[in-house]
Amino acid sequence: MQAVLLSGSTARGTADRWSDVEIGVFWQTPPEDFDRSDLAASGGALDSRLFGYDEEEQVWCDDLYLGAPGPEGLLVEVVHTLTESTEQLLDSVLVAHSPDPVGLNVADGLVDGIAFHGAELIDGWKMRATSYPRKLAVAVVESAGVIDHFWRWEMLVDRRNPVLFAGLLSSASQQLLTMLLALNRRYGPKPKWLAHLSDTLAVAPVDLGERLRQVFTVEPRAAAHSLAELVEETFTLIEAELPEVDVDRLRTIFRHRRPPLDGPPGARRRT
Known part of the structure; x- marks a missing residue:
């Protein structure tokens, strides 16, 4: 030993x-x-x-x-x-x-x-x-910043599936916190103390802790929109703190939306 x-x-x-x-x-x-x-x-x-x-x-x-x-x-x-x-x-x-x-x-x-x-x-x-190496911060942000298929929250709300909806919000929230840890040159993949963490991050969205807690207490559509705002604000912080990160790519992935089909593909709507 x-x-x-x-x-x-x-x-x-x-x-x-x-x-x-x-x-x-x-x-x-x-x-x-x-x-x-x-x-x-x-x-x-x-x-x-x-x-x-x-x-x-x-x-x-x-x-x-x-x-x-x-x-x-x-x-x-x-x-x-x-x-x-x-x-x-x-x-x-x-x-x-x-x-x-x-x-x-x-x-x-x-x-x-x-x-x-x-x-x-x-x-x-x-x-x-x-x-904490700057190149490590870039690598962590580029990895955690790929929040793919966030659009599925709409599908899960329509299908009344709160189990998968909660999982989607939780996964995206953890990726958000991982990015913020890297921006603040902090290690650790899964922070357990949200209040302590949010109070000690110098670079973070305003009222991070309270807003993130509300994501899991308000009605589903408001929750998804609130979390999306936090992610977008974090992307803006990344642009300022780590300009070498391709934030446009992360935004494109996050904002991608597959609209629902209300009729046959390509069919013209009657007027």
Whole structure:
């Protein structure tokens, strides 16, 4: 074991009664199950669940419970990974400027994290990640800014399908927030704290948090129009902050609309 990092809302000082504790453990060689079990026991875990290796994210995950077993205890999520894997993910974000959410999440955890062990190693990573590359911001915006098929909200309203309608609004809202994070040189693919986030973004539409919350409380057509306004305002901000982004292309994709057919294609309407 080379380093241990406290991350997430506990490290940022924003934890509440719903929060868990997020711990990152960095190894030079793959940890054995007994290594992970020993760490859980030494930390006072009354219950522990160890999961297998996730090849996509290159991690081993443990759920530990303190104070009480099972869901009644304080959940501690421990993520084990190799030091080499972390270096590679940081290279992908900071050198290759990949907008991959896994790498962005790792960088976010390092920037806000607190080292419990191996401070020298973690401080080196933090120094690397502190400067958010402009080319990374461009890559994230160009990826998240492709909000395709937004026109389908009209179809879903006509079909009275609130389930898919809510999913469409949620997906577009998350893409909107991802763009704004990049504009503000902030890592992290899925912000959980909307109020805290909206209050700390220097570059954002006016009253972002309140307007975004209203998207999910007003009637469907008003909700879609309100979200469209936020997206359009964000595109305008992108033009000012990152002129190298082809915002016209993003607007064209977002504004594309497939009108409904009320009769045979090409048929003339009777007057």
